[in-house]
Amino acid sequence: MAGQDGVVFIGTKSPMSYVLAVVTQFHGGLKQVQIKARGKAISRAVDVAEIVRNRFMADVKISEIKTGTETIKGEKGEDINVSSIEITLSK
Amino acid sequence: MAGQDGVVFIGTKSPMSYVLAVVTQFHGGLKQVQIKARGKAISRAVDVAEIVRNRFMADVKISEIKTGTETIKGEKGEDINVSSIEITLSK
Numbered sequence: 001m002a003g004q005d006g007v008v009f010i011g012t013k014s015p016m017s018y019v020l021a022v023v024t025q026f027h028g029g030l031k032q033v034q035i036k037a038r039g040k041a042i043s044r045a046v047d048v049a050e051i052v053r054n055r056f057m058a059d060v061k062i063s064e065i066k067t068g069t070e071t072i073k074g075e076k077g078e079d080i081n082v083s084s085i086e087i088t089l090s091k
Numbered sequence: 092m093a094g095q096d097g098v099v100f101i102g103t104k105s106p107m108s109y110v111l112a113v114v115t116q117f118h119g120g121l122k123q124v125q126i127k128a129r130g131k132a133i134s135r136a137v138d139v140a141e142i143v144r145n146r147f148m149a150d151v152k153i154s155e156i157k158t159g160t161e162t163i164k165g166e167k168g169e170d171i172n173v174s175s176i177e178i179t180l181s182k
Contacts, residue, residue, distance in 0.1 A: 042134040046174040050160045065156040067178075069141045081145075083137040087158075 006030050010037035010045045018048045023056050026091065032063070035087040038070060042085045049087045063090040097121050101128035101136045109139045114147050117182065123154070126178040129161060133176045140178045154181040 008021045018035070025033045037045035053060050066086045074080045099112045109126070116124045128136035144151050157177045165171045 040131075040134050042137050043131050043174070046133050046158050046176055050158060050172075050174045054160055062158065065158065067137050067141060067153065067156065069145055081141075083134070083141045085137055 006032060007034045007036060008048075010035060010041045010048060012041070015044055015047045015051060018044070019051045019056065022048065022052050022089065026057060026060065026089075032088060032090045035089065036084070038084045039082045042083060045085055045087055049089060052089060057091075060089050060091055062087060064088040097123060098125045098127060099139075101126060101132045101139060103132070106135055106138045106142060109135070110142045110147065113139060113143050113180065117148060117151065117180075122182045124180050126180065127175070129175045130173045133174060136176055136178055140180060143180060148182075151180050151182055153178060155179040 006025060008018055008025070010018055022033050022035065035045050035049055049062055053062070064086075065088070068084045068086075069081050070084050071079050071081055097116060099109055099116070101109055113124050113126065126136050126139055140153055144153070155177075156179070159175045159177075160172050161175050162170050162172055
């Protein structure tokens with residue numbers, strides 16, 4: 001769920017799992033946590049950011065949102081473009 | 092699809108329908124087009140923004156991305172929170 005310090009990768013679990021991961025990282029002393037997602041998980045990434053700041057940590061703000069396009073390999077080795085998002089939450 | 096000038100609301104159609112709507116608005120002379128989406132359509136909104144600038148209009152940039160939470164009424168009249176996104180594309 002959290003591959004490296006200060007980064008939470010959003011997958012297919014419920015939003016609350018990732019909310020917990022983000023809150024835990026802030027409580028561990030970090031001033032900044034990045035939420036990263038690709039494809040359909042992008043909606044969930046926005047949910048996680050919104051839930052963290054509206055329900056758990058009023059002192060946390062979204063300081064940056066970046067989008068991008070990544071090329072991944074499909075089942076037959078073909079290139080597939082997927083959108084990505086990086087939401088930076090800061091105290 | 093495009094409720095007002097300069098705004099494209101993302102629904103459940105294919106991304107390309109919305110890409111066309113955005114490109115059409117720019118070609119009509121607008122310098123700025125907003126892409127708005129809620130809930131699961133947020134991922135599609137990012138796809139649309141990425142496709143517009145990577146494949147159709149290299150001179151268009153994402154100038155702002157805002158997220159929010161909106162409260163809508165569920166089937167039984169209960170309040171449901173949904174995340175929203177507003178992506179502003181500018182020439």
